[in-house]
Amino acid sequence: MKTWKILLTAAFGFAFAAHAWAQTTTLRIFTGGQQRPDVMRKIADEYQKKNPNVKVEVEVGGATSEAQQQYLSTVLSSKDSVLDVILIDVIRPAQWAAQGWAEPLDAYLGADKAKVMSQYLKAYADADQVNGKLIALPYFADSQFLYYRKDLLEKYKRPAPRTWDEMIETAKIIMDGEKSPQLQGFSTAGSPIEGTVCTYLVPLWGAGSDLTRDGKLNLDTPQAREPFQLYGRMKQAGVLPKNIAEIPTDRIRIDMQGGNLIFGMTWGYVWNRLENDADSKVKGKIGVTMLPHDQGGKSATCIGGWQLAVSAFSKNKAEAVKFVRWLSSPEVSKMQAVMASHMPVFPSVYKDAEVLKANPWFADALPVVEGAKSRPVSAQYPQVSDVIRSNMNAYLAGTKTTDVAINDMKTRLAPILR
Amino acid sequence: MSAPVPGGHHDLSERALGAILLAPAALLLLVIVVYPIATLFWTSLHTTDPANPAAGETFAGLANYLRAFDDDRFWHATWNTVLYIVVTVPGALVLGLGLALLANFPFRIKWPVRLGLLLPWALPLVFAGLIFRWFFEYNTGIVNDLLGRAGIEPLQWLSSPTLAFVAIAIAIIWKASSFMALMLLAGLQTIPKSLYEAAEVDGASKWQQFREITLPMLRPAIFVALIFRTITAIQTFDIPFAMTGGGPGDATETLAMYIHKTTLDFLDFGYGSALAALMFILSMVATSGYLRYTRRSSGRGSE
Numbered sequence: 054m055k056t057w058k059i060l061l062t063a064a065f066g067f068a069f070a071a072h073a074w075a076q077t078t079t080l081r082i083f084t085g086g087q088q089r090p091d092v093m094r095k096i097a098d099e100y101q102k103k104n105p106n107v108k109v110e111v112e113v114g115g116a117t118s119e120a121q122q123q124y125l126s127t128v129l130s131s132k133d134s135v136l137d138v139i140l141i142d143v144i145r146p147a148q149w150a151a152q153g154w155a156e157p158l159d160a161y162l163g164a165d166k167a168k169v170m171s172q173y174l175k176a177y178a179d180a181d182q183v184n185g186k187l188i189a190l191p192y193f194a195d196s197q198f199l200y201y202r203k204d205l206l207e208k209y210k211r212p213a214p215r216t217w218d219e220m221i222e223t224a225k226i227i228m229d230g231e232k233s234p235q236l237q238g239f240s241t242a243g244s245p246i247e248g249t250v251c252t253y254l255v256p257l258w259g260a261g262s263d264l265t266r267d268g269k270l271n272l273d274t275p276q277a278r279e280p281f282q283l284y285g286r287m288k289q290a291g292v293l294p295k296n297i298a299e300i301p302t303d304r305i306r307i308d309m310q311g312g313n314l315i316f317g318m319t320w321g322y323v324w325n326r327l328e329n330d331a332d333s334k335v336k337g338k339i340g341v342t343m344l345p346h347d348q349g350g351k352s353a354t355c356i357g358g359w360q361l362a363v364s365a366f367s368k369n370k371a372e373a374v375k376f377v378r379w380l381s382s383p384e385v386s387k388m389q390a391v392m393a394s395h396m397p398v399f400p401s402v403y404k405d406a407e408v409l410k411a412n413p414w415f416a417d418a419l420p421v422v423e424g425a426k427s428r429p430v431s432a433q434y435p436q437v438s439d440v441i442r443s444n445m446n447a448y449l450a451g452t453k454t455t456d457v458a459i460n461d462m463k464t465r466l467a468p469i470l471r
Numbered sequence: 472m473s474a475p476v477p478g479g480h481h482d483l484s485e486r487a488l489g490a491i492l493l494a495p496a497a498l499l500l501l502v503i504v505v506y507p508i509a510t511l512f513w514t515s516l517h518t519t520d521p522a523n524p525a526a527g528e529t530f531a532g533l534a535n536y537l538r539a540f541d542d543d544r545f546w547h548a549t550w551n552t553v554l555y556i557v558v559t560v561p562g563a564l565v566l567g568l569g570l571a572l573l574a575n576f577p578f579r580i581k582w583p584v585r586l587g588l589l590l591p592w593a594l595p596l597v598f599a600g601l602i603f604r605w606f607f608e609y610n611t612g613i614v615n616d617l618l619g620r621a622g623i624e625p626l627q628w629l630s631s632p633t634l635a636f637v638a639i640a641i642a643i644i645w646k647a648s649s650f651m652a653l654m655l656l657a658g659l660q661t662i663p664k665s666l667y668e669a670a671e672v673d674g675a676s677k678w679q680q681f682r683e684i685t686l687p688m689l690r691p692a693i694f695v696a697l698i699f700r701t702i703t704a705i706q707t708f709d710i711p712f713a714m715t716g717g718g719p720g721d722a723t724e725t726l727a728m729y730i731h732k733t734t735l736d737f738l739d740f741g742y743g744s745a746l747a748a749l750m751f752i753l754s755m756v757a758t759s760g761y762l763r764y765t766r767r768s769s770g771r772g773s774e
Contacts, residue, residue: 123735130738151524152738235610245718296609298630298719433521435736447720450630 195357238292258353535745567651600713658692
């Protein structure tokens with residue numbers, strides 16, 4: 054009798070264990086160090102609660118977009134199946150499509166594809182489809198804004214600047230008035246990293262031009278020189294940090310957070326950190342507005358944001374797609390907006406009361422994101438990026454003149470952007 | 472080892488045993504050394520269309536090598552690498568020799584000096600690069616802080632090509648000298664004390680002892696250290712990568728950094744492999760130069 058009971062219990066136990074083992078899928082998602090992996094973890098926990106058969110592991114990569122891609126290139130070039138879902142920069146889908154690294158999602162969406170894609174901000178629906186193939190789904194939107202010290206501008210009775218020259222003037226007035234050697238006027242990404250591509254492109258677009266025109270390289274225009282001249286003017290006015298050529302993206306946030314920066318051209322995530330980090334000296338003192346432009350020009354900004362791709366080498370593609378569909382939902386968009394000031398990829402979420410409570414400036418941000426422009430789309434984007442950022446960096450460091458930088462950009466971009 | 476046994480049969484089995492004993496090591500070398508190097512050369516003869524990598528690779532002969540000779544950036548990176556070798560190899564040797572002599576000094580408590588030697592060596596290169604990057608940082612770095620206390624304007628260490636080179640060279644010399652010192656210390660400890668005692672009796676000064684005993688006896692250790700250091704200097708990557716990322720522009724980019732960029736950023740494996748093969752040849756030339764020199768000088772020594 055007793056033996057019989059034990060045997061039965063054991064049999065049930067085995068059956069249950071085998072059942073649970075067969076049903077548990079482990080998904081591994083890759084995200085960058087600057088894309089709030091802590092928030093990703095919370096979101097993944099939420100998903101695990103709803104799907105007890107799925108376990109999500111969050112792998113955290115480098116802080117910059119290119120450091121992450123270097124690692125991913127190694128993993129994916131060797132067709133490693135270790136990653137299931139990968140967070141990629143909005144500049145990458147063309148390269149990922151060409152390399153065959155992402156599982157195309159069209160078949161999984163089936164007849165719903167057009168309907169699903171129409172709910173997103175158009176820029177992201179466009180960016181994630183390459184030659185008609187859906188490479189990724191949007192996770193969060195982003196673009197650059199002008200962050201400014203509301204308190205200092207009020208103290209010196211200056212309005213939020215509309216033009217670059219106004220901004221330089223305001224920065225100088227405040228710097229002269231405050232007399233603090235730590236206080237810097239304006240900062241943007243200047244070290245040879247991906248963000249520095251936008252440092253060149255924003256004033257170029259603001260002057261009404263673009264890197265290419267009708268698919269051809271367009272650097273013979275006077276507008277192509279404008280970004281160099283603008284930063285040259287800022288340098289002369291003493292508004293730019295002397296070490297601008299050493300500044301990576303997150304340094305702008307750190308300087309702002311320490312109260313050492315009046316104006317910063319940077320991305321959406323910064324707001325949450327400035328308002329909520331324990332060591333922030335500028336809580337409640339920050340305003341966010343559109344980037345300035347030239348006299349007679351129009352404000353322009355770089356589109357950023359992060360996309361969810363399913364690895365072509367994943368062994369759990371169906372489960373991974375299910376997870377991605379949920380991550381790319383209005384529900385998660387809202388969670389991210391509240392927890393990390395990540396900008397939603399659905400226009401509707403910008404009007405959500407809780408989202409607006411956490412990020413009052415989102416009320417005016419939607420048209421800015423909708424108007425944000427794309428960096429050049431190319432399967433060889435890493436080369437394009439390298440040319441622009443290293444020349445911008447050399448100019449900011451003072452080792453290249455405008456003429457030399459433009460010339461070098463033309464020679465090295467010509468074979469890629471024919 | 473064993474006494475010679477007449478008859479070919481036994482000889483053969485001994486040879487067979489030797490082959491069997493060598494096989495695992497040979498196999499390991501084949502898999503982890505020969506195979507990757509062969510693959511590298513094979514890849515360097517191929518090219519992929521970067522705009523359409525799905526089309527696969529095609530045989531390109533020596534096209535990638537010819538491309539390198541026309542590539543200004545390759546020559547610039549090679550030149551930078553040569554500069555790092557010329558500056559940091561002797562720099563690390565001199566500093567390392569000093570450290571080794573210090574560590575060899577008969578202190579009563581030896582461990583603090585030896586620990587001081589081991590720590591920089593045990594530190595990962597990227598850490599060393601990051602530490603020195605903060606030392607030379609413009610606003611908060613200790614170097615500019617010291618300059619400021621001395622009444623000197625802060626310098627843009629990492630965004631001026633010359634200063635960035637100086638800063639990187641200092642970091643490399645600091646990191647490499649402890650390895651040099653460890654190798655030289657091992658050499659110093661093989662020198663018999665009796666030689667110094669004899670010199671002492673003959674009335675030789677400390678400087679004479681150093682020149683006539685220490686340096687000549689240390690020569691083999693110096694050569695081995697130089698070969699190792701030169702090869703790692705040819706591969707200089709981590710410290711400039713962490714300190715400047717090759718900037719400003721690509722002013723401080725080394726050959727290894729350019730290879731890294733070509734393969735992992737641009738995914739141009741054919742060209743990247745050709746550049747790596749050229750770097751390999753550079754290493755071989757440098758090493759064989761040293762080896763030839765040591766063979767000649769050791770030959771002279773035995774006359």
